Amino acid sequence: MSVALRQVEANGVELNVALAGEGPAVLLLHGFPHTWQLWTHVLDGLAGRYRVIAPDLRGCGASVRAAGGYDAGTLAADAEALLDALGETSAAVVGIDAGTPPAFLLAMRRPDLVRRLVVMESLVGRLPGAEEFLAHGAPWWFGFHAEPGLAESVLTGHEDRYIDWFLDAGTLGQGVDPAVRDAFVHAYTGTEALRCAFSYYRALPESSRQIQEAVRTARLTVPTMAIGAHPVGSALEQQLRPVTDHLIGHVIENCGHIIPLHRPDRLLALLEPFLAPAGSTGSRGQLQHHGRRQ
Numbered sequence: 001m002s003v004a005l006r007q008v009e010a011n012g013v014e015l016n017v018a019l020a021g022e023g024p025a026v027l028l029l030h031g032f033p034h035t036w037q038l039w040t041h042v043l044d045g046l047a048g049r050y051r052v053i054a055p056d057l058r059g060c061g062a063s064v065r066a067a068g069g070y071d072a073g074t075l076a077a078d079a080e081a082l083l084d085a086l087g088e089t090s091a092a093v094v095g096i097d098a099g100t101p102p103a104f105l106l107a108m109r110r111p112d113l114v115r116r117l118v119v120m121e122s123l124v125g126r127l128p129g130a131e132e133f134l135a136h137g138a139p140w141w142f143g144f145h146a147e148p149g150l151a152e153s154v155l156t157g158h159e160d161r162y163i164d165w166f167l168d169a170g171t172l173g174q175g176v177d178p179a180v181r182d183a184f185v186h187a188y189t190g191t192e193a194l195r196c197a198f199s200y201y202r203a204l205p206e207s208s209r210q211i212q213e214a215v216r217t218a219r220l221t222v223p224t225m226a227i228g229a230h231p232v233g234s235a236l237e238q239q240l241r242p243v244t245d246h247l248i249g250h251v252i253e254n255c256g257h258i259i260p261l262h263r264p265d266r267l268l269a270l271l272e273p274f275l276a277p278a279g280s281t282g283s284r285g286q287l288q289h290h291g292r293r294q
Contacts, residue, residue, distance in 0.1 A: 003043065005062075008055075010081035013069070016062035017082065018054040021047025024115075024277060025088040027079060028054040031097020031122070032197055033163050034258075035061035037183045038096070041264035046271070053091070055082060057099065059196025061187045070199035072125075072207035075102035080110060092116040092275050096259065098200045100124065100236070101207050107222040108214045116275055117220075120227040121257050122236060125211030129238030133231070145201035152194035159189045170258035172230065180261065220244040225274050227267070229255035248274070 004019045018036040020043050030038040036054040046052050056063040058078055059070065069075070079102060083091050093114050095103030100122035107114040123130050145151050155162050163185045167176050175181070188197055223246040226237040237249030250270055255263040 007062075008082060008085050010085050011069075011074070011078045013058050013066050013078065014064045015058070015078065015082060016056040017086075018043075018052075019086075020052045020054075021050055023050045025083065025086075025091035026050040026052050026275060027083060027091045027093045028052065029075075029079065029093065029095040029099030029103050030054075030057060030060070031095075031099050032200060033166050033184055033188050034097070035183060035187045037180050038258070038260050040177070040180055040261070042260050042268055042271070045264075045268040046275075050092075050275070051088075053082070053086060053088070055079075056187075059193075059199060065192050065196050068199070070196070071203040071210065072101035072105050073210040076105040076109060079103070079106050080113065083113065089113070090115050092118070094118040094120075094271070095122070096120040097122050097257070101211060104220070105210060105214060107224070108218060108220055111221050114222050117222045117224040118227065118271065118274065119224070119236060119240075120259055121229055121232045123232070124236065124239050125208035127211065127215065127239040127243065129241070130235040133233065133235035139231075142201055142204075145198040146204070148202060149195075151198050152191045155194055156191045159194070160185045163188055167258070170256045171262040172254070172256040174256070174262060176258070176261045215243045221246075223274075224248070225250070225270065227252065227259065227270060229257060229259050229263070231257065 006017050006019060007014050008017050026046055028039050030036060035056050039054050043052055058066050058075060090113060093103045093106060100119040101124060103117060103119055104124050107117040167181055188194060220243055224240060224244050226240055226249045228234050228236055228251045234249060234251055241247055252259060252263055252266050259267050
């Protein structure tokens, strides 16, 4: 499979974008501590049928280190502008971790643009449904990353050990391919790279406010699939079910947080029928089931 890298201006920032394949667009939005290489093991499976668009999000990887704009609403606007810049008028959108809230808001704002939505291993703001997951509080790094200036001052010079912790935890100790690991470490090395990464966490209160406002005035009408693993499990599905018209939920067993790298084959097995264009076998019936474990 051939991957082309392009710098694309979207919503006032330059985004590094990986492009592969031809066909209906599928936009892939990564989280922390990832870049577009998060999707390495699913690109082949998707690019045979779709035009895969996998950006480094604002401030991440080879995209510009923007001073601000790390709230979910601005990131959704980045994604919308990116699709427009690439000439796409319809796309399936797949988000994981920090890529989930902007994917959700994009689908809420532009149901005419987002034909299918897949969200994974994240919470959507403070919507009800995640109480069990949050029973002992948010994961420890949320508070650490949220304090302005602290985490980057502590971690600069030790980025590799920190990133390795997340990669090991996110694959239940299995780790990731050395080339992908090295790309992630490189992407998050340096005080400015870390500042951008942690700005996502510092913007969480604003992102939560935006999500709350969105569901106060509208419902998510786009056909949606929520996929959980360890540790989020079914919490995301439980948050989405009261506000979503067409939802299917899956939990992948024996799978860490970094689903596309840890269990890419299982992920593709869920994505392929769900992303199939309307009228294809299995594309609509999938929405009648929920809560299945893989």
